[in-house]
Amino acid sequence: MEAYVYTHTRLDTNEIFYVGIGTQDNYKRASFNYNRTNYWKNITKKCGWKVDIVCDNLSWDDACKKEKELILLYGRVDLGIGTLVNLTDGGEGTLGRKHTDETKAKMSKIKKGTKQSKERREKTSQVMKGVNCKKVINVVSGLIYNSVVEASKSIGIDRTTLIKKLKGHTKNSTNLTYYKSEN
Numbered sequence: 001m002e003a004y005v006y007t008h009t010r011l012d013t014n015e016i017f018y019v020g021i022g023t024q025d026n027y028k029r030a031s032f033n034y035n036r037t038n039y040w041k042n043i044t045k046k047c048g049w050k051v052d053i054v055c056d057n058l059s060w061d062d063a064c065k066k067e068k069e070l071i072l073l074y075g076r077v078d079l080g081i082g083t084l085v086n087l088t089d090g091g092e093g094t095l096g097r098k099h100t101d102e103t104k105a106k107m108s109k110i111k112k113g114t115k116q117s118k119e120r121r122e123k124t125s126q127v128m129k130g131v132n133c134k135k136v137i138n139v140v141s142g143l144i145y146n147s148v149v150e151a152s153k154s155i156g157i158d159r160t161t162l163i164k165k166l167k168g169h170t171k172n173s174t175n176l177t178y179y180k181s182e183n
């Protein structure tokens with residue numbers, strides 16, 4: 001599987017503050033803002049960030065090596081020797097990791113033990129039906145959708161993916177936003 005190495009740069013100082021690796025996923029990982037450290041989130045809340053793809057079409061091993069090189073070059077803030085908020089020296093990704101049967105059994109047991117409340121199940125049902133939901137507007141066309149489900153179907157993306165974009169958890173490359181009524 002091919003991989004790429006990316007950097008995140010602060011918009012206020014134009015300083016690189018993070019180095020990461022992604023697989024060929026249309027650079028989605030590079031643009032995600034969830035599953036990041038508090039250091040990373042504090043910077044992006046303060047000043048914003050941009051993505052640069054440094055290397056592309058690499059083997060996973062080569063991408064890991066390049067990530068380590070760049071982290072060493074820019075240095076880590078937590079060690080007092082650089083600008084990066086990376087918490088490791090890099091190169092330890094888990095691409096293709098296979099869980100043992102024992103681990104799979106533990107994860108299954110945890111999932112099965114998690115029961116949703118009746119209220120939660122009802123809310124999920126209403127969301128899927130588009131009842132009592134937030135409306136979504138296409139800011140270019142002005143078209144208003146009655147729910148995220150309706151909007152996601154119209155543009156052909158997954159409902160949860162669209163929710164993440166609308167909430168700002170991932171980069172919103174759509175023309176959609178939550179509709180704020182005048183009332």
